[in-house]
Amino acid sequence: MSSIPYILEERPDTGLNNSRLGIWIFIASEVMLFGGLFSAYVFLRFAAPEGEFDYWGSKLSVPMATFNTLMLITSSVTMIMSWASLKMKQFDKYKLYLGLTILCGTAFLAVKYFEYTGKFSHGIYPASSTFMGIYFTLTGLHVLHIIGGLFVLIYFWGPAGSRMWKENPDLLANRIEVTGLYWHFVDLVWIFLFPILYLL
């Protein structure tokens, strides 16, 4: 059993368990991290010569980004369904939905790989223009968040999740809820990145 207090039970003062409070504070810090970069994007866009962002933005693939948007939205719903399955004591469905979430996340990374290598093969790098600089910074940081999230999802999809389900199912549901909050946040960031970088 965990020796850290208030992991599952709610603290009387906050009305939350520490797992949820902790992830929400972490998400708040992430908002500021991405917020700083969004702010940089706005600054660079308004300071750039007219048409420069349009020119470089037109080199990005809207169909690929739309597909990736669909992947992340789908992964968000499968993520919450995996948590709901645990709450309904359906471990097999939990494995199925979490597996689908991992697949969607991996598909997102695969598309991003083809996007990046496509740019590199055409001699387009972060140093090519201001737009490409902020594009690679924002999407690269987002990709790192996806990779980090996938490691956690794979961990809970594997033997560790099965063991936790047998020993303490409530703890597994708590872990998946907290992981889900992070995963939804990563989806949320992409919801704003997609129109700003690819469509405007």
Place this chain on the structure above:
Amino acid sequence: MSSDSHKSVEEQVKIYLNVFGALLVLTGVTVAVSYLDVSFIEAFFIAIVIATIKGSLVLGFFMHLISERQAVIWILISTFIAFLILMFLPLVSMTDHTNIW
């Protein structure tokens, strides 16, 4: 949410699927409006409004913010205020350089 009963979770699942449908439709709308012949400011406004609606759906339903405790709401309100300050910094800088005021 550890006290959620089996039945209430089943009801929530229906809501999740409806939200999923709404997000798919709004993604289609986002792409469709990008082909409209409007100015950058108008396109920016439309894109941000749709993204905000989508984000609110994810926050409210997938992240359970609509039923979340006050402690979380206050964390997010203070973060949002700090985020707005961050977004207005470039505007302050630009007005300074262009001598608008």
